[in-house]
Amino acid sequence: MNIKGSNISFSIFFIGLLPFIMVMGNSLFIPLVPSIQKTFQLTTVESGWFLTSFSVPAAFFVLIGGVVSDHFGRKRICAIGLILIIGGCILSTISLFYVSASWNFLIAGRVIQGVGAGIVSPLAMAFIAELYDGKERLKAFGTIEVYNGVGKLISPILGGFMLLLSWNISFILYLAIALLALAGIFISIRKESITNSSLSLKQLIRSQNQMWQEHWRWLLPITYGGGVGMFLLFGYLFYLSYVSEQASPFPSEWNGVIIAFPLIGLTVCSYVTGRFLKNTTDMYKRMMLYGVMLMVAGTLGLFARESFSFIVLAMFFFAAGLGIFLPAANAALAAIVSKETRGAVFASYSMIRFLGVAFGPVLFGIWMTNMEQLIFNAFFFISGLALFMAMSWHCFPIGHDCDHEKMSHI
Known part of the structure; x- marks a missing residue:
């Protein structure tokens, strides 16, 4: 059942909070990592696990959330995920004040938050694919990436302000946003708008295999690009948090604003792409x-790393490119998947993206000992995306049209 009229903006706000919550679970804490490292006397790699303890369970439970929502309803599963986030925030907050082994309980709370965020994250794209059609769907997918971008943009800024107070109150803020999303989803989305899947697990797997056989030329660059793009983005942000601490001409309280600057490119480009994207093969490509x-x-551009300004500018260009790529990839994926497998397909895609989010900070923490090797590693991963596109697509819309080709025979 499609949403029409004034309910569109109302509903998309609360749907958009779902990926916003996932993004905030890491981006809010990136500026706080150096302070957390000092508080608990951790190494750089150990401090990276503060982010990864959230992202790894989130990435794996993305798939579970999408699959079970096909069978039991998006709204019900969404509520369960948000309640888990709230519980994880409460555990992490209490552990800092009342538990002597606060680090272990803090990480346990982060794991629970990650499980809940993983469950709710893929439901946003599944909600949109079911509730919107035509141009409204394209705009909605662009808007979702805007929420992703806005979450990445304002979260580190909020994290920077947390440094002025106390970094542990960030869990209270995270809890409040989860409560808002929980109330909004129940108010704005009608129960009869959700269609449950009648496919068995065996049928679901068969359907997914068939879809890959038919559409691998789209699915390969989309899934690889989403995963590698998020991996490099969060690795760059983790790296930038330490560069800002050491080389920024501004006070440490402004580190969140500096980290947020590249994400302006992601947010603006996601918004513009979503507004101008057309439902054609040429436009997607x-x-x-x-x-x-x-x-x-x-x-x-990171080879000009001697200049702090050039580092920030290079990351701005990377984030802007990702902001263009993701809305087009999301819309192309929505055009391929069947109604019965939307939850599972978007969940698989989201899982790959958030595995990138999970391992970016950890691997960049290791690579930061050799900056030239870090840049070459990053270039290797992103050039692989260009290679997959060249290998998968027979026709490129450069100087001529490819729209005569069907999406399953690109």
């Missing part, structure tokens, strides 16, 4: 190509 070119340029 063009936007993904433009996005990859900017990501490559941003990665190569």
